[in-house]
Amino acid sequence: MSTSWSLDNNLGDMSRRLGFFKNLQRLTNKIHGTDNADEIVFELSEDICGLFHCERLTIYLLGDDRQSIVAKVKTGLAAEHEIRLPICEQSIAGYVAATGKTVNIRDVHDQAELLRHSPSLRFLDAVDRRSGYRSRQMLVAPICSAANGELLGVVQLLNSRSDAPFPVVAEEGVQALAQTLAVAFAQHQKARPTLPGKYDALVSDAVISTAELDRARQLARQQDVELEELLSSQFAVKRPAIGAALAKFFGVPYEPFRAGRIRPLKLLKGLQRDSLEANRWLPVAETADGVVVMAVDPEQIKRSRAASEVFPDRPIAYRVTTQREFAQSLGQFFGAPSPIDAVAGWSSEGDADDASDVGSNAEVLSGAADTELARLVNKVIVDACQQGVSDIHIEPRPGLEKMLIRFRRGGALARYSEVPAAYRSALIARIKIMSDLDPAEHRRPQHGEMKFKKWGPLDIDLRVATLPIAGGIEDVVLRIVAAGEPIGLDDLGITAHDLERLQALIDKPHGLFFVCGPAGSGKTTTLHAIVSHLNRPETKIWTAEDPVEITHKGLRQVQVDQPAGLDFAAVLRAILRADADVIMVGEMRDRETLAVGIEASLSGHLVLAGLHTGGAAESIRRLLDIGIDRFSLADALLGILAQRLARRLCKACREAYQPTPEEFRQLLVEYADEVGQTTLWQSDPQAAAERVHADWLQHYASNGRFTLYRARSCDACAGSGYQGWVGVHELLTASEAVKQQIQQRARVAELHAGALNEGMRTLKMDGIEKVLAGIIDLKQLRAVCSR
Structure with missing residues (x-):
């Protein structure tokens, strides 16, 4: 489920409000159609996040000890992990469980904001530290029984x-959602009265006492x-007794570790140890x-259908086992875990051997699939x-030097x-095999795509x-x-x-x-955000991309294949015969593609396209220099969005400071250099500068003082x-004045000045405003926005 609108702070429109609660219904x-709480977490999480326009959902349930709340979160395609929090003010969810209050926090790292709720409230950042995820906004509500108000759990929405x-x-919606969850959990308890804990049968079977289990x-x-x-x-409970308790809880037979079990080669064919170990089956x-x-x-x-997808034509007989016996069985079939799993622990053993000693290509290919190298990759x-890495760099060095592996994260x-x-040699051959490249070709560059789901536990592409x-x-x-989501x-x-202004342009037919x-400036991301805005049931949208990276429901996306003769121009011509309303072209590289795109836009289509050019005015001149007819371009053009990516300051550690008068004057001078060609600035520079300064005071100053931020360092x-x-x-x-300049083949400076007079803000002007807003620093401004 998704809504066609974005939650924001200006929801005065009653129809949108009604639409939100209609979707909530x-x-x-x-939710009432689910069988258990886990199904809500794992199957409806995306729907709930889409409705509330947030990134993550966590549902905590009251723990067996009634002193804690417990949530299950996914750690892989099918694997899951438990998070247990005490019911107290050591965490935000624990505070909500303890007080029964709904909290809406702007920034969980802002201690002053937390203090407004409670003097001892803290944000528990251990999960963020382990996962690398950055929590910001949080909306949390208690789930309480409608019958007696008893706490059942907590629902948490993370990051708007x-x-x-x-x-x-x-806030109103999450409280209504909490009430719905309370009713659903009560129904699940009536429909399936299971034991409240996996190991409670140890008490009913008199293996240990209730006090001992609580103590454990x-x-x-x-x-x-x-x-x-x-x-x-510590409590001397035998594995078979634990297995018997698990069997009663899950309702399936217990399967112990059997020392003489024969390795089922046919069943294990194509299965990877890492994936089985992560998903624990x-x-x-x-x-x-x-x-x-x-x-x-x-x-x-069963829910994840991990086993049934591997064996689609055969019935599955599920058995439960203990964690220790599962590890023993896994080691029995695949051998002990290799020390290669700890990459940082690689020793220098073997460094004295030259890389050529690894063997021939044929030996490398046959050995790479099942050895430590596969697990290393x-x-x-x-x-x-x-x-959160964007690029992995594998860099061999000459002679006997070790091969370096580096990660690019946040641009560095x-x-x-x-x-x-x-x-x-073996490691690079392994990567080539996974990417369908030629492992025997070493003299020419190669490029390809890796579907990692085929080889490992994550469903990602590289x-x-x-x-x-x-x-x-x-x-x-x-x-x-x-x-893949836009x-x-x-x-x-x-x-x-x-x-x-952008929305007014792209809403044109x-x-x-x-x-x-x-x-690398984010053109594809922006194009898909525009397409997502236009994606409605009554609109037919086609895209031509190389490669297709982001997918939407309802789009018809075509992968360009140059070797097969399917280039952008060919795809675009084909789309024109496919009754399109909107056409997105990932990149217009040549005159032919541009000409077909202009033809499409003049024949009633909205065409969105990427260009490898600099600024907006320079792009127009580049199009004219390629040989595009200036009259056709002027008639077709709606606008041009030029963009760069700047590194966002870390909110947790950024340092605030007041700029000196000289620093602020320099910022104003840089802004003036950008708008110096406008009519207003040329006619009265002093008045124009005062107008800019007054605007900054209104939007970015506090008590007449400006605050800037600079980068520091934190975990x-x-x-x-x-x-x-x-x-x-x-x-x-592309106003009428700009269109006239295009028809006259105006110079870049003239196009730039004309656009400024029409209200354009340059990259530098936009960057300066983001500096004043504390989003980026002066270092990033001058690195990204310099001409």
Whole structure:
């Protein structure tokens, strides 16, 4: 479920409010149709996040000890992990559970804001530190029984996608959602009266007492260890007894570790140890009942359909096992875990061997699939994803030097690990195999795409490029393709001034709109945000892309294939015969594609396209220099959005300071240099400067004083001072005056001045406003917006 509008702080429109609660009612019906709480968390999470326009949802349930709340979160395609919080003010969710209050927090890292709720309230950032995720806004409500007001759990919404506080309508909505969840949980309890805890059968079977089980649970929380291991080590509970309790809880037979079990080669074919270990299931035999699958949590494996997708034509006989016996069975089939799993622990053993000693290509190919190298490559990619890395650089060095692996995160490269030189040929061959490249080709560059789901536990794609370098070795760069969902226009960082003008342009039924900038400036993201804004049931949208990185429901997306003769121009011509309303072209590289795009826009289509050019005015001149007819371009053009990406200051550690008079004067001079060609500035520079200063005072000053920010360092930003990216934009609207200049083949300076008089703000002007707003610093401004 998704709404066609974005939650913000200006929801005065009653129809939008009614639309929100109408969608909430539909979601309520879905919740009441679920079988258990886990199904709500794992299957309806996306719907709930879409409705509330947030990034994450967590639902906590009251723990067995009634002194804590527990949530299940996904850690992989099917794996999950428990988060347990005490009911107290050590965390925001724990505070809500303790007080029964709904809280709406603008910034969980702002201690002053937390103090307004309670003097001892703290944000528990341990999960953020482990995952690399950055929590900001939080909206949390208690889930209480309608019958007696008893606490059942807590629902938590995290990070508004507009990076603004959750509005009042969201507070009302989350309270209604909490009431719905309370009713649903009560229905689930009546429909399926299961034991409240996995190990409660140990008490009913007189293995241990209730007091001992409660004590074991308390110690497990204090020591941060698994309850199963603590029961075995400190309370002398035998594994078969634990297995019997699990069997009663899950309602499936217990499967112990069997020392003489034969490895089922047929069942394990194509399965990776890492994936099985992460998801905690293992096929152990095939009987008359079907494929016997042992799992630590059989219900979760059933829900995820992990086993049924691997064995689609055979029945699955689920069995439960203890965590220790699962690890023993996994080691029995795949061998002990290799020390290669800890990449940083690679020793120098083997460094004395030259890389050529690894063997021939044929030997490398046959050995790479099942050895430590496969697990090493998987670990590097998984670690990169968990750390929010954009690019993985694998850099062999000549001779016997170790191969360096570096990660690019937040625009900066940092060392990840080193690998002995003896492994470099095999490791690069492994990556080529995973990317469908030729492992025997070392003299020419290659590029391809890796579908990592085929090889590892994450459903991600990577773009892979190899390049021969001096010394007969090859560099490899893997770019992690961003997740497939588009972001909204409100999330691009476009200022309100430009956003209003942009929406007016793209809502027109036909014309040509360009997004321009150098490689890596976020053009594709912006184009897809515009397409997402236009994507409605009554609109047919086609895209031509190379490659297709972001997907939408309802779009028809075509992958350009140059070797097959399917270039952008050919795809665009085909789309013109496919009854399109909106056409998006990832990149217009040549005159032919541009000419077809202009033809399409003049024949009643809205065409959105990317351009590898600099500023907005320079783009017009570049199009004319390519040979595009100036009259056709003037008739078709709606506007051009030029953009760059700047590194966003880390909110957790950015340092505030008051600029000196000289610093502020320099900022005003830089702004004046941008607008010096406008009629107002040329006629009366002093009045124009005072007008700009007054505008800044109104929007960015407090008590007549300006506050700027600079980068510092903290764990949240890995010591860089920056976290994430923000766009810096320049929007040129093709007004009648600008169209006339195009027809006259005006110079860039004339086009630039004309656009400024029509209200355009340059990249530098937009960047200066983002400096004043505390989003970026002066260093980023001058690095990104210099001409």
